[in-house]
Amino acid sequence: xxxxxxxxxxxxxxxxxxxxxxxxxxxxxxxxxxxxxxxxxxxxxxxxxxxxxxxxxxxxxxxxxxxxxxxxxxxxxxxxxxxxxxxxxxxxxxxxxxxxxxxxxxxxxxxxxxxxxxxxxxxxxxxxxxxxxxxxxxxxxxxxxxxxxxxxxxxxxxxxxxxxxxxxxxxxxxxxxxxxxxxxxxxxxxxxxxxxxxxxxxxxxxxxxxxxxxxxxxxxxxxxxxxxxxxxxxxxxxxxxxxxxxxxxxxxxxxxxxxxxxxxxxxxxxxxxxxxxxxxxxxx
Numbered sequence: 001x002x003x004x005x006x007x008x009x010x011x012x013x014x015x016x017x018x019x020x021x022x023x024x025x026x027x028x029x030x031x032x033x034x035x036x037x038x039x040x041x042x043x044x045x046x047x048x049x050x051x052x053x054x055x056x057x058x059x060x061x062x063x064x065x066x067x068x069x070x071x072x073x074x075x076x077x078x079x080x081x082x083x084x085x086x087x088x089x090x091x092x093x094x095x096x097x098x099x100x101x102x103x104x105x106x107x108x109x110x111x112x113x114x115x116x117x118x119x120x121x122x123x124x125x126x127x128x129x130x131x132x133x134x135x136x137x138x139x140x141x142x143x144x145x146x147x148x149x150x151x152x153x154x155x156x157x158x159x160x161x162x163x164x165x166x167x168x169x170x171x172x173x174x175x176x177x178x179x180x181x182x183x184x185x186x187x188x189x190x191x192x193x194x195x196x197x198x199x200x201x202x203x204x205x206x207x208x209x210x211x212x213x214x215x216x217x218x219x220x221x222x223x224x225x226x227x228x229x230x231x232x233x234x235x236x237x238x239x240x241x242x243x244x245x246x247x248x249x250x251x252x253x254x255x256x257x258x259x260x261x262x263x264x265x266x267x268x269x270x271x272x273x274x275x276x277x278x279x280x281x282x283x284x
Contacts, residue, residue, distance in 0.1 A: 003042050007033060011042075014049055018056075027053040044073045051091060060095055067091045086115040090133060102141035109134035128157040128168060135175065144179050151176050170196040 003011075010029055017026035030050045038046065047070035054063035071088035078084050089112035097105035113130040120127060131154035138147035151172050158168035177192030 003039070007042055011045060011049075018049070018053060023053045023056050027057075040073055040077055044070055044077065047073065048088070048091070055091075055095055060099055064092070064095055067095060081115050081118055083115065083119045086112040086119075086130070089115070090130070093133065093137060097137050097140055100140075102137050105137040106134065106141060106143070109137050123157060123161060125157060125161055125168065128154040128161075131157070132168075132171065132175070139175070139179065139182075142182075144182060148176065148179050151179070 010033055014026040014029035014033070017023075017029065027050060030046050030053060033046045034043070034050070047066045051063045051066035051070060054060075054066065067088065071085065071092065074082070074085050074088050089108045093105045093108035093112065096102075096108065109130065113127070113134055116124070116127050116130050131150045135147040135150040135154070138144075138150065155169060155172040155176075158166055158172065162168065173192045173196035177189040177196065180186065180189035180192060
């Protein structure tokens with residue numbers, strides 16, 4: 001794809017602005033570049049960039065228009081089963097999921113995954129990313145069995161390629177914990193979150209924002225498990241076990257902090273029952 005030097009320079013500027021969180025500045029450049037005589041190859045790049053800028057600003061209707069046009073050009077240029085088409089499908093899937101259209105998002109994610117499997121080695125981590133994204137749509141649609149199966153496949157790919165302590169593994173473990181919480185399996189959820197905290201911290205550093213996000217999942221998950229334990233002993237009418245249930249959960253949290261080698265003492269965080277542990281996805 002041959003693009004003139006001025007176009008390439010401006011395109012790089014837009015990408016730099018977007019990476020710095022300056023979506024409005026990037027959008028302005030992309031719109032300036034979107035000329036009627038722009039070749040199809042350059043048009044695809046500009047349409048995709050505009051869609052991303054609008055998406056991150058929450059302008060979902062506008063973003064979908066550009067994503068769909070970009071996808072149309074990709075299919076015309078490369079054919080319907082090219083790896084670039086999978087990227088366009090992933091963009092649309094995330095957008096549809098954010099609008100609550102989870103079934104449509106999952107369908108798009110499944111098509112993207114099929115294309116990647118056709119074009120990439122079976123152990124390519126882009127397949128793991130696609131499995132993770134698809135599981136997110138299935139989780140939102142409350143299809144927990146399907147989400148769990150895809151997460152475990154992604155987990156296997158990351159473990160085989162990068163070992164147990166990588167952020168891909170931590171992300172999968174965190175999300176498996178969320179599924180357990182939704183099923184009421186809070187004890188297993190805490191175990192998943194504990195392992196996720198250790199892997200994420202050792203990979204990114206314990207002060208990294210995404211690691212802290214997973215750490216928060218552990219604390220919320222532990223609090224949910226505490227609620228379950230208390231409810232169970234109260235149901236049995238054994239009030240003497242309530243304090244023991246609290247101690248069991250606190251010991252689990254402190255044990256996770258030690259495993260993760262987090263700073264001591266851990267930061268005090270308020271538990272809010274209405275907020276569930278975060279579910280992570282990967283960006284295409």
